[in-house]
Amino acid sequence: MEPLLGKTLSELQDIALSVGLQKFAGKQLAEWLYVRRVSSLDEMTNISLKGREALKTRYDVGRHAPIREAVSKDGTRKYLFEVGEQFVESVYIPEDDRATLCVSTQAGCKMGCRFCMTGTLGFHGHLSPADILNQIFFFMPAAPQDGLTNIVMMGEGEPMDNIDNVLRTLEIMTADYGCAWSPKRITVSTVGIPSMKRFLEESECHLAVSMHNPFAIERAQIMPAEKLFSITDVVALIKQYDWSHQRRVSFEYICWHGQNDTIRHANELLRLLRGLNCRVNLIRFHEGVDRQFPASDEKQMEWFRDYLTKNNLTTTIRRSRGEDILAACGMLVNALQS
Numbered sequence: 001m002e003p004l005l006g007k008t009l010s011e012l013q014d015i016a017l018s019v020g021l022q023k024f025a026g027k028q029l030a031e032w033l034y035v036r037r038v039s040s041l042d043e044m045t046n047i048s049l050k051g052r053e054a055l056k057t058r059y060d061v062g063r064h065a066p067i068r069e070a071v072s073k074d075g076t077r078k079y080l081f082e083v084g085e086q087f088v089e090s091v092y093i094p095e096d097d098r099a100t101l102c103v104s105t106q107a108g109c110k111m112g113c114r115f116c117m118t119g120t121l122g123f124h125g126h127l128s129p130a131d132i133l134n135q136i137f138f139f140m141p142a143a144p145q146d147g148l149t150n151i152v153m154m155g156e157g158e159p160m161d162n163i164d165n166v167l168r169t170l171e172i173m174t175a176d177y178g179c180a181w182s183p184k185r186i187t188v189s190t191v192g193i194p195s196m197k198r199f200l201e202e203s204e205c206h207l208a209v210s211m212h213n214p215f216a217i218e219r220a221q222i223m224p225a226e227k228l229f230s231i232t233d234v235v236a237l238i239k240q241y242d243w244s245h246q247r248r249v250s251f252e253y254i255c256w257h258g259q260n261d262t263i264r265h266a267n268e269l270l271r272l273l274r275g276l277n278c279r280v281n282l283i284r285f286h287e288g289v290d291r292q293f294p295a296s297d298e299k300q301m302e303w304f305r306d307y308l309t310k311n312n313l314t315t316t317i318r319r320s321r322g323e324d325i326l327a328a329c330g331m332l333v334n335a336l337q338s
Contacts, residue, residue, distance in 0.1 A: 066080055077094075090138075091322060100151070113222060115256075150187070212253055218259075251280045253281065
């Protein structure tokens, strides 16, 4: 069966016509899928019984629950979803005034960043819009009471490597016929590859760039994507767009002792990002893959943050969540599968 979840309004209208319904039934299907967020065709009570039976011969909604859950001591929850023959994980991060969901866009990842545990999985395929939305909708009861305040596409995979499906998902999440979310509630991450230009042109969602080192030669040693699209070219492209209003760009920066947390690196960050309205998020490293990446201590991270901030580059230390259940940054390895 083909899922209806992930179809755009025009596609749903075509589907309605193909099973003998009127074109306006496409709008009704969109409301059931994206506003009421039903799990079965039988719940679509303003679609005729004959129409629902015709739909069932070719389609289903495409919703399915996760198969396993883990709960961190800090309240973070990690969920394992089955996608065909593969598995992916999502992380739900509750806070006092917000609830953020970190979703996956691919099964595994092909970027090969040496410090990332997820990269050890290898690449096992793109997730469809239905696969991505299914992760989200599990945490979103029917409108108007949403269970989430923010979504970050920072789970397994490189979103810009699955750009068609990611953009379609973003359209459905933000369109009036869909979930009607503000794009300012969604952040999409990237290591920086050429297809990010399409994201910048076709979406208004926030952007987060995994930088981790401002020097191209040093970055290439830990992030193979640097050889395809240099961080200098990434930043140059970003500077072509307007970030002075509500849309934001941030740079994610894992700190390693003596390797990227020095005065030399701080000054290069200041030079590279000069003139760009942005934020740098410093991340504590979770030593799980390669011990040649020793984590910076808290004192050094605070010095690094304060130095950048004093020189007019807004910098924060991002709080780590879910490390004890392998749910923190770069730690998604489908451990719940075993």
